[in-house]
Amino acid sequence: xxxxxxxxxxxxxxxxxxxxxxxxxxxxxxxxxxxxxxxxxxxxxxxxxxxxxxxxxxxxxxxxxxxxxxxxxxxxxxxxxxxxxxxxxxxxxxxxxxxxxxxxxxxxxxxxxxxxxxxxxxxxxxxxxxxxxxxxxxxxxxxxxxxxxxxxxxxxxxxxxxxxxxxxxxxxxxxxxxxxxxxxxxxxxxxxxxxxxxxxxxxxxxxxxxxxxxxxxxxxxxxxxxxxxxxxxxxxxxxxxxxxxxxxxxxxxxxxxxxxxxxxxxxxxxxxxxxxxxxxxxxxxxxxxxxxxxxxxxxxxxxxxxxxxxxxxxxxxxxxxxxxxxxxxxxxxxxxxxxxxxxxxxxxxxxxxxxxxxxxxxxxxxxxxxxxxxxxxxxxxxxxxxxxxxxxxxxxxxxxxxxxxxxxxxxxx
Amino acid sequence: xxxxxxxxxxxxxxxxxxxxxxxxxxxxxxxxxxxxxxxxxxxxxxxxxxxxxxxxxxxxxxxxxxxxxxxxxxxxxxxxxxxxxxxxxxxxxxxxxxxxxxxxxxxxxxxxxxxxxxxxxxxxxxxxxxxxxxxxxxxxxxxxxxxxxxxxxxxxxxxxxxxxxxxxxxxxxxxxxxxxxxxxxxxxxxxxxxxxxxxxxxxxxxxxxxxxxxxxxxxxxxxxxxxxxxxxxxxxxxxxxxxxxxxxxxxxxxxxxxxxxxxxxxxxxxxxxxxxxxxxxxxxxxxxxxxxxxxxxxxxxxxxxxxxxxxxxxxxxxxxxxxxxxxxxxxxxxxxxxxxxxxxxxxxxxxxxxxxxxxxxxxxxxxxxxxxxxxxxxxxxxxxxxxxxxxxxxxxxxxxxxxxxxxxxxxxx
Numbered sequence: 001x002x003x004x005x006x007x008x009x010x011x012x013x014x015x016x017x018x019x020x021x022x023x024x025x026x027x028x029x030x031x032x033x034x035x036x037x038x039x040x041x042x043x044x045x046x047x048x049x050x051x052x053x054x055x056x057x058x059x060x061x062x063x064x065x066x067x068x069x070x071x072x073x074x075x076x077x078x079x080x081x082x083x084x085x086x087x088x089x090x091x092x093x094x095x096x097x098x099x100x101x102x103x104x105x106x107x108x109x110x111x112x113x114x115x116x117x118x119x120x121x122x123x124x125x126x127x128x129x130x131x132x133x134x135x136x137x138x139x140x141x142x143x144x145x146x147x148x149x150x151x152x153x154x155x156x157x158x159x160x161x162x163x164x165x166x167x168x169x170x171x172x173x174x175x176x177x178x179x180x181x182x183x184x185x186x187x188x189x190x191x192x193x194x195x196x197x198x199x200x201x202x203x204x205x206x207x208x209x210x211x212x213x214x215x216x217x218x219x220x221x222x223x224x225x226x227x228x229x230x231x232x233x234x235x236x237x238x239x240x241x242x243x244x245x246x247x248x249x250x251x252x253x254x255x256x257x258x259x260x261x262x263x264x265x266x267x268x269x270x271x272x273x274x275x276x277x278x279x280x281x282x283x284x285x286x287x288x289x290x291x292x293x294x295x296x297x298x299x300x301x302x303x304x305x306x307x308x309x310x311x312x313x314x315x316x317x318x319x320x321x322x323x324x325x326x327x328x329x330x331x332x333x334x335x336x337x338x339x340x341x342x343x344x345x346x347x348x349x350x351x352x353x354x355x356x357x358x359x360x361x362x363x364x365x366x367x368x369x370x371x372x373x374x375x376x377x378x379x380x381x382x383x384x385x386x387x388x389x390x391x392x393x394x395x396x397x398x399x400x401x402x403x404x405x406x407x408x409x410x411x412x413x
Numbered sequence: 414x415x416x417x418x419x420x421x422x423x424x425x426x427x428x429x430x431x432x433x434x435x436x437x438x439x440x441x442x443x444x445x446x447x448x449x450x451x452x453x454x455x456x457x458x459x460x461x462x463x464x465x466x467x468x469x470x471x472x473x474x475x476x477x478x479x480x481x482x483x484x485x486x487x488x489x490x491x492x493x494x495x496x497x498x499x500x501x502x503x504x505x506x507x508x509x510x511x512x513x514x515x516x517x518x519x520x521x522x523x524x525x526x527x528x529x530x531x532x533x534x535x536x537x538x539x540x541x542x543x544x545x546x547x548x549x550x551x552x553x554x555x556x557x558x559x560x561x562x563x564x565x566x567x568x569x570x571x572x573x574x575x576x577x578x579x580x581x582x583x584x585x586x587x588x589x590x591x592x593x594x595x596x597x598x599x600x601x602x603x604x605x606x607x608x609x610x611x612x613x614x615x616x617x618x619x620x621x622x623x624x625x626x627x628x629x630x631x632x633x634x635x636x637x638x639x640x641x642x643x644x645x646x647x648x649x650x651x652x653x654x655x656x657x658x659x660x661x662x663x664x665x666x667x668x669x670x671x672x673x674x675x676x677x678x679x680x681x682x683x684x685x686x687x688x689x690x691x692x693x694x695x696x697x698x699x700x701x702x703x704x705x706x707x708x709x710x711x712x713x714x715x716x717x718x719x720x721x722x723x724x725x726x727x728x729x730x731x732x733x734x735x736x737x738x739x740x741x742x743x744x745x746x747x748x749x750x751x752x753x754x755x756x757x758x759x760x761x762x763x764x765x766x767x768x769x770x771x772x773x774x775x776x777x778x779x780x781x782x783x784x785x786x787x788x789x790x791x792x793x794x795x796x797x798x799x800x801x802x803x804x805x806x807x808x809x810x811x812x813x814x815x816x817x818x819x820x821x822x823x824x825x826x
Contacts, residue, residue: 016470050489053429053493054496056429057432057493057497057500058496062496064506065493065507066496068509069492069493069496072485072486072488072489073485075485076463076466078481079467079478080482082478083467083474083478084470086475086478087470087471094478094481145512
């Protein structure tokens with residue numbers, strides 16, 4: 001019997017009515033002939049409530065206790081979902097992470113999935129269970145303590161189950177009905193993509209389209225799990241609903257550009273006149289990494305007379321931490337620079353498209369468009385399938401709209 | 414190092430402040446040189462909320478899923494308590510039922526404790542753990558599914574841990590400061606007992622003094638665990654605080670009567686003119702048991718001409734169920750009677766005291782007192798250490814006060 005994984009996020013199981021609504025979709029898939037593994041999040045708000053309690057109790061909390069507390073939200077939803085399905089006449093039962101077991105590393109609060117033995121669920125499917133409702137986001141470490149995978153970890157749980165159980169597809173039910181060419185709140189004629197490649201989705205996910213957690217897309221790509229994003233509030237859950245994230249080869253005609261992504265609150269920091277020498281990059285970015293600064297773009301200007309300028313971007317709320325780390329490294333003599341300039345008023349705009357690989361000129365078209373609109377580009381970085389620029393934050397909406405128009409994304413599918 | 418079990422109920426861990434307050438008491442006992450096992454309930458209200466969700470979702474719910482859902486409340490408290498203790502510098506960690514493991518029968522929703530292996534906790538105590546915070550009320554069945562012990566099961570968990578780990582005492586922290594000679598809301602000069610025997614406590618617990626769950630007292634008696642009831646809102650937790658439930662021998666001078674207990678909402682049911690024959694009692698009370706009626710007192714009148722009257726009491730809200738069961742048994746010919754009379758307006762009043770064993774005349778004194786006050790006695794039953802009567806409900810308070818005075822319980826200790 002073909003197996004299907006269906007994942008429901010917090011807003012999709014926010015109360016008993018929504019759980020019932022989600023269960024109806026599960027029943028449809030059972031009626032379609034699937035054995036289903038349902039992955040559930042905590043009812044929306046519950047995890048935050050518990051995280052709040054933990055932080056209030058112990059600001060520098062023991063992550064093992066954090067995991068023991070916050071994992072309980074998913075257990076509640078899993079049990080309620082199993083009961084709802086049973087009421088509909090479907091043989092279902094709940095599974096907590098340790099019961100599966102979903103084995104993880106012992107990095108509490110951000111554990112990595114190591115193995116999902118299939119014996120326990122397989123045995124129950126053989127006995128007639130039609131739906132296994134699994135508490136998402138959680139697992140068990142080798143020492144028997146509960147772990148969690150980090151926020152959004154339920155997506156990753158879902159993909160990992162799809163891979164382990166050889167599911168035909170992993171459906172992520174959420175509060176949006178698919179992946180759009182850009183944020184519809186900024187560009188009203190943004191269009192929904194029917195299909196998108198893993199690579200593009202990865203760029204979009206990590207660039208700020210917050211529908212899918214990056215880790216889950218990486219995992220889906222590695223194990224070639226077709227991943228679908230669709231709305232739990234739409235009636236239609238047929239094969240054509242939502243957006244399918246899949247291998248490039250399964251997409252007949254690639255658009256050159258498939259999306260315009262952005263990160264609003266970025267900061268640009270420049271180390272002016274750094275004494276250039278082999279190993280200088282490591283000397284700069286080592287302390288930043290140690291301080292937990294998420295460095296994104298890095299640009300190094302041409303070196304002149306043994307000195308160079310080094311520019312990088314990071315989230316605005318990490319600027320202070322970055323400054324402290326760099327000043328510390330300067331004082332201890334690890335690095336030497338004349339000035340440190342922070343610009344907290346920039347945003348990152350990126351165009352993403354697997355078709356760029358075979359189409360030249362996308363970069364030129366992008367820069368021309370921004371220039372025509374009078375948007376100054378402060379930093380540029382590129383990969384095989386994306387081009388990112390930093391611009392003043394006041395131009396963010398303008399830049400996104402202009403690029404969306406220029407690449408005719410209102411007609412993308 | 415001597416071990417101590419401390420149990421905190423729902424009102425004692427209702428929010429972070431109260432958890433902190435409870436943790437202070439735990440710290441005191443650690444400072445006194447104990448290794449402590451703390452048993453916690455869910456924050457008050459949480460279990461009811463989840464039970465409500467389960468019942469709404471599935472009125473005839475799968476008890477295995479019920480257990481999976483409602484056990485989560487204790488897990489949250491256990492983690493938060495461990496974090497609170499860690500913040501105070503005490504090496505503490507949380508344990509969920511399956512991690513200990515607390516092994517139970519598979520009677521979900523009302524499981525019985527079968528075994529508590531001590532290896533896991535012992536190993537951690539050896540490594541320096543000072544406090545094990547255990548989620549109460551829950552365990553694990555042989556098939557790996559979560560079980561719960563039934564409402565109030567945290568008391569039973571606490572006593573079972575005290576027995577398994579050979580604790581010097583099991584302290585039950587609650588919202589009253591001990592066991593009283595009767596309900597202080599009815600008799601304002603009711604006095605707190607310093608000590609009470611297991612046997613008396615059992616009679617009081619099952620007779621309506623709702624401080625301790627009957628099962629936990631039975632277990633304490635069987636394993637000779639000294640059990641103390643005290644308030645989590647009092648500063649004093651020294652040896653003399655609260656009420657100690659212990660073996661009779663440890664109480665120097667027994668009072669003849671130690672308490673007046675009562676159950677307000679009882680019903681008296683009489684089967685009039687039952688055809689008497691061997692096995693008639695089983696034929697009557699079998700169907701009642703099957704219908705889930707909790708029959709308490711049973712009185713059979715002298716049989717005349719092959720017929721007899723059979724009277725019993727049960728909770729008021731089970732009268733309809735009892736009537737249906739008896740009428741059914743009559744229709745199917747299992748039993749034969751002329752009439753069924755239900756009186757829903759009675760209460761049960763009992764005097765309890767281990768000293769009765771060596772003092773005659775307590776029954777006479779009780780009946781004289783009630784007669785003097787004009788209270789008519791409808792049914793009488795006795796055991797070695799208690800005398801119970803049914804009276805019209807309107808006389809309940811009068812009867813309790815008169816008996817409390819008569820036996821001079823305001824001076825009891």
